[in-house]
Amino acid sequence: MLQSFEPSAPSTVLAIAFLAFIAGFIRRRYLLWHIPSVGFTAPLFTYLTALEFQHRSDQLIQEGYDKYKPGLFKIPLWNHWIVVATSPQLIEDIRKAADDVLSSHEAFYYVRLFQTKYNIGEDILENNHHIRVIQTQLTRQIAATLDDVHEEVVMAVADAISVNDGGGWIRVSHVQEVIRGIIARTSSRRFVGEPLCRNEHYHQANLDFATYFGEDGKMINNFPRFMKPLAAFMYSHTKTHILSQMKFIQPLVEDRRRKQKELGDNWQGKPNDLLMWIMDEVSVKGDEPTLWDLARRICLVNFAAISTTAASCTHALYYIAANREYVEPLRKEIEAAVAADGWTKSALQKMHKLDSFLRESQRMRGVHVLTLMRSALKPFTFSDGTTIPAGTLVACTSRALHHDDEIYPDADEFKGFRFSSLREQEGQSTKHQMVAIDQEYLAFGLGRHACPGRFFAASMLQQVVAHILVTYDVEFPDGQSIPSDTFLAESCIPGEVDLLFRKREV
Numbered sequence: 001m002l003q004s005f006e007p008s009a010p011s012t013v014l015a016i017a018f019l020a021f022i023a024g025f026i027r028r029r030y031l032l033w034h035i036p037s038v039g040f041t042a043p044l045f046t047y048l049t050a051l052e053f054q055h056r057s058d059q060l061i062q063e064g065y066d067k068y069k070p071g072l073f074k075i076p077l078w079n080h081w082i083v084v085a086t087s088p089q090l091i092e093d094i095r096k097a098a099d100d101v102l103s104s105h106e107a108f109y110y111v112r113l114f115q116t117k118y119n120i121g122e123d124i125l126e127n128n129h130h131i132r133v134i135q136t137q138l139t140r141q142i143a144a145t146l147d148d149v150h151e152e153v154v155m156a157v158a159d160a161i162s163v164n165d166g167g168g169w170i171r172v173s174h175v176q177e178v179i180r181g182i183i184a185r186t187s188s189r190r191f192v193g194e195p196l197c198r199n200e201h202y203h204q205a206n207l208d209f210a211t212y213f214g215e216d217g218k219m220i221n222n223f224p225r226f227m228k229p230l231a232a233f234m235y236s237h238t239k240t241h242i243l244s245q246m247k248f249i250q251p252l253v254e255d256r257r258r259k260q261k262e263l264g265d266n267w268q269g270k271p272n273d274l275l276m277w278i279m280d281e282v283s284v285k286g287d288e289p290t291l292w293d294l295a296r297r298i299c300l301v302n303f304a305a306i307s308t309t310a311a312s313c314t315h316a317l318y319y320i321a322a323n324r325e326y327v328e329p330l331r332k333e334i335e336a337a338v339a340a341d342g343w344t345k346s347a348l349q350k351m352h353k354l355d356s357f358l359r360e361s362q363r364m365r366g367v368h369v370l371t372l373m374r375s376a377l378k379p380f381t382f383s384d385g386t387t388i389p390a391g392t393l394v395a396c397t398s399r400a401l402h403h404d405d406e407i408y409p410d411a412d413e414f415k416g417f418r419f420s421s422l423r424e425q426e427g428q429s430t431k432h433q434m435v436a437i438d439q440e441y442l443a444f445g446l447g448r449h450a451c452p453g454r455f456f457a458a459s460m461l462q463q464v465v466a467h468i469l470v471t472y473d474v475e476f477p478d479g480q481s482i483p484s485d486t487f488l489a490e491s492c493i494p495g496e497v498d499l500l501f502r503k504r505e506v
């Protein structure tokens with residue numbers, strides 16, 4: 001006789017969870033069925049592609065670009081697909097879309113990377129004071145504060161690369177770490193001022209925050225939405241690292257509050273840095289910012305600013321060491337501009353060759369493989385007629401686009417003065433600057449959420465690289481050259497190699 005089947009409670013739960021998983025998978029696939037795929041598409045096998053994406057995102061995306069340009073393609077990630085746009089026209093569609101249709105915040109902070117809502121707090125996105133002060137004061141004051149930054153660059157570089165005056169090469173290992181230290185210190189001079197900008201423990205606290213913010217985001221991302229608050233509560237370390245950063249800014253904030261109360265508008269020598277601007281910005285709204293809130297914002301700005309700029313700077317140094325023929329023309333240009341105007345913004349603006357070198361280095365090896373990551377809050381139809389449903393993650397191929405011969409002739413070849421030559425043409429003097437963005441140059445994103453810190457980043461990169469060029473000779477040790485990049489999902493990290501530095505003989 002046939003026994004009646006009586007399921008146990010755990011097996012029922014497992015079965016329901018499995019069926020829900022399969023139903024979700026089929027639904028997601030069905031809704032994106034019309035978009036061609038890269039990698040495996042069968043249930044469960046998609047995880048193999050998701051795994052591959054962690055370390056070979058560049059190759060998977062290049063494959064999609066080669067096969068499906070000028071259209072769209074999709075790649076499976078752990079718990080969703082990402083739809084990738086390959087042509088300037090589709091990129092323009094994404095740029096133009098309103099925030100309530102394709103949302104950058106939803107993509108970065110909830111769906112994909114950082115899960116900010118769960119580990120830092122949602123309110124930080126609604127009142128984005130830190131982004132506003134980057135767009136306004138930080139950018140506007142680049143010229144007025146260039147002296148400070150230059151002074152810090154000179155000290156930071158001398159401390160990090162301690163060559164002997166008597167000549168002779170020294171070997172610097174962990175170049176990216178060394179550069180990150182220089183960039184952290186230089187940018188912190190504008191973010192929190194002296195002497196905190198030189199405190200290594202403070203920089204370590206910011207670095208720890210960055211590491212855990214990224215890691216925790218990935219961890220929380222693996223949980224279904226309803227379990228994310230619990231996952232963040234139990235496993236996230238991000239808050240601990242904000243608390244340790246808070247200890248560093250607390251004396252500064254308390255001292256500034258006291259002086260603000262005592263001196264008000266008569267406060268001579270009021271600090272002119274990002275921390276002060278954020279404090280003022282919040283106070284204008286009638287609130288006294290909490291220490292926690294200030295610490296979160298400083299952590300987030302450091303997170304956005306330092307590793308990105310350090311990676312760009314490292315790549316530029318690698319290209320200098322690998323292409324010695326650029327050194328003399330660059331030095332000549334820098335020295336002529338500084339002789340005429342000193343270390344000022346107008347001198348930097350005259351350094352077209354250096355600007356071009358940095359832009360080309362970033363074109364060849366940008367910090368991201370994909371940019372303009374957006375999440376569809378409503379169904380969205382591209383200009384080619386393709387519709388994606390609400391909930392779909394979209395992005396644009398920056399690296400593949402930057403290596404397209406149809407857009408950049410001999411795209412795989414490093415041509416340091418590619419952009420300065422273009423700037424010499426009639427009407428093109430600003431179009432090809434380091435900070436210029438369009439549908440064919442996506443290193444800083446595009447549209448409303450394009451990187452607001454790019455003017456500051458470009459100025460810092462120019463100053464650090466110009467100072468290194470006129471102070472040192474830089475070479476690879478024998479037999480070494482630019483190492484392959486490492487890919488961590490959509491991020492690109494410069495490979496590790498030692499560099500040789502020697503005091504330049506003038």
Ligand code: HEM
Binds near residue numbers: 301312456
């Ligand atoms: C070479 C260095 C840098 C690179 C390559 C870079 C790249 C980017 C990219 C690709 C985006 C996303 C744009 C989009 O989705 O359309 C972004 C956003 C952002 N970046 Fe940068 N960035 C750099 C330096 C900086 C610096 C120095 C700061 C701060 C001073 C900064 C602050 C930000 C912020 C706050 C956002 C988010 C903007 C928003 O959500 O509206 N970045 N950056």
